[in-house]
Amino acid sequence: MEHRTTRLNRIADHLRANWQIYVLLAPTIIWFIVFLYRPMYGLQIAFKDYSVFRGIDGSPWIGFEHFHTLFGSDQFIRALKNTVIISMLTLLFGFPMPIILALMFNEVLNQTYKKTVQTVVYLPHFISTVIISGIVITAFSPSSGVVNTVLDWFGFDKIYFLTKPEWFRPIFIGSGIWQEAGFSSIVFLAAIAGVNPSLYESAVVDGASRWQMMWKITIPSIMPTIIIMLIIRIGNLLEVGFEMIILLYQPATYQTADVVNTYIYRQGLQVGQYDLAAAAGLFNAVVAFVLVMTANTISKRYSRTSLW
């Protein structure tokens, strides 16, 4: 009893001295509960026969039925396959570009030139997906687009790119690289800036060329950063830019373009099958969570740098 009063007293003293911190914290915590944790409660509809009238709590449980439906659905399997393929291709072509760019920036000696180029290549990162899709649609348009105009100059037939399934992925991945490669190079530039200058000084004394220094000093020095960024990317493997896909795809290209999130968007928000779409979303989130956690464990073990 006595212990309890002293403990209560301590809490009261603590609150008297620090109540303002809790006032400052409250809006953040309330926001997280209302907008991020409350939807997690709503995720239970993935296991329910949800109807708008009965609501989340009133709808009956049906176990894993939605998951059976999903894995029996060709559309969902296709979306899953496309997600993995598009992520892998994005990783394969998109990951090396910022590293190459950062190494190239490092070799530019004229600071004005360097700053100008950097200003230009960072810009697309700040442009919205809608605008980029607008540029892509205009540039690849069959009659008026510049791509077909150039094809025409060289005597090739015009191609209606955005209706061709085989062209969807190159266009999507290419526009992604165009938008993000420059900005993503900042991380690697920062890593290069942290390399000990005395390494280069002694290499120059030994008569090394810049090409040799890049391979023998710069790249090995930034390897930990490269590995961490690679692990982050693998952790986010399921996160393809589905907003861009929604803007660029059409029924004719679904077979190569439809990913899990666009499937969820169509089934849930357009068709109104909320429960089935929520089940697909839950599956996506769980796989993503496992990937991120695995990535963090691996990074802890190999680089002694945890991501958080």
Place this chain on the structure above:
Amino acid sequence: MANMNLYSRGDKGFVIANMILIGLFALSTLYPFIYIASMSLSSGFAAQAGTVVLTPVDLTVAAYGKVLSEPQFWISYRNTFIYTIGGTVMSLIIIIPGAYALSRPQLYGRRFWNLMVAFTMWFNAGLIPFFLNMRDLHLLDSYFGIIIAFACNAFNIILLRNFFESIPSSFEEAARMDGANDFQVLRKVYVPLSKPAIATVTLFCIVARWNGFFWAMVLLQDENKIPLQVYLRHVITELSDDEQFAATLIDAPYSVDTVTAAIVVCSIIPVLLIYPFVQKYFNKGILLGGVKE
């Protein structure tokens, strides 16, 4: 960063080749912008014939005339300003105090609260539960709904919290000596010392708001409330299939492509105006603080 003095004569070829290559990359980054600007200033006929490649053909501002005469364009533009300004202010009101509180060693359950914030970066309920939640909160088709629902995120809070934690406690102790409480310490010590980090978060918010489209498209049905990006999407994806609109184009000095290009240019201009400020902060690499907790 650059090792000016560390280069021998034999490297000249390498350095020049590198400069040319990176210059070409910059030009290819720039080209789509030039192309779209030229498209917006060309005649509809020239655009349709596929003659616009680098510079405007049959220079005309007809497409801009068409865009600027659409009431929906101005409604959407105004809405984008409302969402951008309202949303950014709301973000700062929530994020700055929250990040400060989470950085306090004396906060009870600090580890738990921080984990609660960070967890949302790894696990997300997904599109459908978020949408249903917004519907249940009666925040569909609402200015306030858009402003509040995207006001916060784990990344920005952690970025700012890390910055607050890096400020030496001696600054704070001096203020405490003068009898300052937490509100005053935050306002008079932490906020002034964290200007670069707060500026970074502000810019993140502005850019995200200005460009945000997906949830605005999903949550807003009322055309009087849609932002510019949603209007732009409507023009890009639906106008080109709209036969009624196509009929108005016969004999018009503009086409779907030139009108689209003109709207694109109009919505890029404000981004270009704030871009120099954005650049200044991002070059300092402050955003790296967010990568590691």
